[in-house]
Amino acid sequence: QKEVEQDPGPLSVPEGAIVSLNCTYSNSAFQYFMWYRQYSRKGPELLMYTYSSGNKEDGRFTAQVDKSSKYISLFIRDSQPSDSATYLCAMCRYDYKLSFGAGTTVTVRA
Amino acid sequence: GAVVSQHPSWVICKSGTSVKIECRSLDFQATTMFWYRQFPKQSLMLMATSNEGSKATYEQGVEKDKFLINHASLTLSTLTVTSAHPEDSSFYICSAPLAGAPDTQYFGPGTRLTVL
Numbered sequence: 027q028k029e030v031e032q033d034p035g036p037l038s039v040p041e042g043a044i045v046s047l048n049c050t051y052s053n054s055a056f057q058y059f060m061w062y063r064q065y066s067r068k069g070p071e072l073l074m075y076t077y078s079s080g081n082k083e084d085g086r087f088t089a090q091v092d093k094s095s096k097y098i099s100l101f102i103r104d105s106q107p108s109d110s111a112t113y114l115c116a117m118c119r120y121d122y123k124l125s126f127g128a129g130t131t132v133t134v135r136a
Numbered sequence: 137g138a139v140v141s142q143h144p145s146w147v148i149c150k151s152g153t154s155v156k157i158e159c160r161s162l163d164f165q166a167t168t169m170f171w172y173r174q175f176p177k178q179s180l181m182l183m184a185t186s187n188e189g190s191k192a193t194y195e196q197g198v199e200k201d202k203f204l205i206n207h208a209s210l211t212l213s214t215l216t217v218t219s220a221h222p223e224d225s226s227f228y229i230c231s232a233p234l235a236g237a238p239d240t241q242y243f244g245p246g247t248r249l250t251v252l
Contacts, residue, residue, distance in 0.1 A: 032179075062243075069142075069229050069243035070180070114179060122168060122233045124241060126179040 029053050032115055032127025040135050045102035049115035049127045052096065056117040056125070059091050061100045064112045064129065073113075074100070105134045139163055140232050142244035149220055150252055157215045157247045159186075159230030165210035166232035170241070171203075174227040186213040186230075220251040 032049040039045055047061075058077045062070035074089040076082045082089045090099040098117075102109055115127040139162040149155050159169055167188045172180040184194045184205055192205035202224075204216040217224055229246040 034177075060241075067227070067246070067248065069140075069245045072240065072242065075240060122241065123170070123182055123185065124180075124231070125182075128179045 029125045030115065030117060030127045032130060034128045034130055036131040036133060038133045038135060039105055041105060041107060043105050043134075045105050045109065045132055045134070046099065047101075047113050047115070047130050047132070048097065048099040050095075050097050051117060051125075053117075053119075053125070054093075054096065055119045057120060058118050059089070059098050060116045060118075060124070061087075061089055062114045062116060064114060066112075070114055070116075107134045107136045109134050140230065140242045140244040142230060142247050144247060145245060146248040146250075148250045148252065151221050152219055155217045155220055155249060157217070157228055157230075157249075159213045159215070159232070159244050161211045161232045161242075164232075164234060166213075167210060167235070169207065169213040169230055169232045171205065171213075171215050172229045172231065174229060174246075176227075180229060184215075186215075188213075217249065220249070222251045225249055225251045 030051045060075040061073045064070045079091050079093045086103045088101040110133045112129040112131045114129040116124045118124045141160045143158045169186040171183045174180045183198045184192045186192050186205045186207040188207040194200045207213045231241045231243045233241040
């Protein structure tokens with residue numbers, strides 16, 4: 027079993043729709059939870075991070091963490107074609123080593 | 137946000153040659169940097185941890201003699217792929233965390249290596 031599970035998609039939504047992404051994990055030692063966006067042939071770009079259960083909002087993005095269920099989510103409201111990318115969840119312990127999900131490829135159709 | 141650069145952005149080499157990839161933190165110091173590898177349509181896999189002033193630590197299954205890492209300064213880590221073979225062709229990405237903030241790691245733009 028992988029430490030981090032993420033549905034690779036692909037996911038296609040119309041412009042303006044809500045994009046819902048999620049990951050599950052098995053290692054209860056994970057303390058920090060991040061979402062990255064990666065465009066083709068580019069390095070990942072940090073979108074959001076959190077370390078506690080609950081919601082965190084940043085503009086159109088909302089990250090949710092449920093440590094009891096070992097489940098994290100990312101919601102993108104009012105999605106735009108420019109949001110089309112691969113979204114990677116990642117998590118780590120105090121040692122800074124990131125474990126990534128497989129990444130979900132999202133296409134927002136104009 | 138913090139910036140991490142990589143050089144070169146892409147490289148093509150013949151089988152058997154060695155290739156050096158540089159990773160630099162441009163506006164902050166990084167005592168630790170990480171090297172990842174990403175195959176097409178797959179996620180990033182941690183290869184090794186680069187530590188300034190000490191030896192790198194490698195993840196299970198990664199050959200330390202093949203992937204040489206040198207953390208020359210607080211802003212520079214290099215990865216040398218020695219005697220490269222076609223199966224080493226991949227996208228190599230480095231990252232550097234801000235001190236005391238393991239949840240804010242900044243990634244370089246990546247280096248695409250193609251071994252013929």
